[in-house]
Amino acid sequence: MAAEIVVPEVGESIVEATVARWLKREGEPVVAGEPVVELETEKANVEVPAPRSGVLARILRREGEDVRVGEVLGVVEGAPVAAEQPPAAPAPEAAEVRAEEGPKATPLARRLAEEAGIDLSQVPATGPGGRVTRKDVLAYIERQRAAAQPQVGPEVEPAPVRPDTRVAPPRPEAEAWAPPPPPPVARP
Template sequence: MAINIVVPSLGESVVEATVAEWLKKEGDAVAVGEALVRLETDKVDLEVGAEQAGVLAQIAQPQGADVQVGQVLGMLNLAGESRAAAAPAAPPAALRADDKATPVARRVAQEAGVDVSRVPGTGPGGRVTKADVQGFAGQPKEEQPTAPVMPPPPPPTTAAPTVVSADAGRSVERVRMSRRRQTIARRLVEAQHTAAMLTTFNEVDMSAVMDIRSRRKESFKEQHGIGLGFMSFFTKAVIAALKAFPRLNAEIEGDEIVTKHYYDIGVAIGAAEGLVVPVLRDADRMTFAQIEQAIKAFAQKVDQGTLTLDDLRGGTFTITNGGVFGSLLSTPILNAPQVGILGMHKIESRPVVVNGQIVIRPMMYLALSYDHRLVDGREAVQFLVKVKQLIEDPEALLLEA
């Protein structure tokens, strides 16, 4: 008896995916729950596992193929059927039946020649992470298990780069854009074509926040197990400004204005395939420590490739921090259908005038991009001034929060 391997439900608003990698080849025995194929959507990667033990009889959709929910990816002959000479052997004791490894960890393991099934996992639910593989690969040879290394998966069939020679000594490389990169490109162009997008700028003196962090960082970390970063301050300041200027927490649906009376703040995090924006749900109800812990957890998920669609769903306003990459000033693009996004930047010591005196202060440029169809210039400027005032006066920030 054979069963179809189909594209599962991909979550809210996601109906298509790309076959990123087959983790098994035709004829391979698989255990219940073992990952067969990795799919790439415009938001996250996910693995499709075997519903029953058996043998991978057919691959219907090769690597690089675009597929839709419910479409057949391949066929699985159940254990004991005639496709294989024998039912799949039980995996060795050291091999986890479901081979829990993130896509990033799997790729690093392949590059390092490491059998990922032998790597102890420290991630959620025992999942093997990139750091686990790197640590395992760095052990002395005599410490590593002597089991044979699993062969790498078959070479890509459609998504491999094509090198085209032009003139002597010169070449170009053509690589198909990933689904996520295609979606990022499309959404960014749509945002600029559909919104009347403008950006207003200001600068903020970071002295007060940096002083608090310097005085409180040790006790904060001891109490909460997390460092006190800048993002919690800016998240709280943004929420207070959104309450004062609610149009920035709204969106346009047809000819209606939909104002949100909750505060789901998206935090842009850099990933290999481009920025992703996981969302802090009800951020107005979160403490500084909870905000910092949630952002750290999101960053770990990004690194491990374990972000879920629910992590990315919705959002009423977005904060992006180009300063972590050294950006001094930029114009952030709206995360549609949101109508506002705050851009943070690099902190630099600059001469400024305070009470008639020239002093050196740690300054940061802030940028607010907004949809002028809904937000007037006056309230956009006032919103950004409100954020500036709260960051420069953290006592007021704490009182408003």
């Protein structure tokens, strides 16, 4: 008999999460209530427990994929595995929340910033309560990429001027000139 591992409801306003990491591999034995996958939401990290004992037969969502509440993450099949010490089943409400150091940021924003080597104190926060969100980090990365784009033309350095050389100001006729526009025509 197979049992599906599904994305649990974590909170009222949370409808999607990201698969942070699998704690078990396909083919490994699992015990009912044992954490098998870790999800990241905008507000917390959640460990999802195995629905029953058996073997993790299939992983349907890979690390880094976005998932919605109720989606199937994997399948546990086979005979129950005898456990020496059955672990306590963590409830989604009692999810592990990382202690925040530095500016307030969501767990996903922290991970993205860490992977990109970004100091979160440099990222403008637009989230609730002054939190740095995933969108803030992605926007910051995009701004950094745009600023790092090379100039269109090569930079030209002025020729060195010898001390005995005089530089004349530009002549007025050398500047671009256009005649004034014609006066408006009155219509009867």
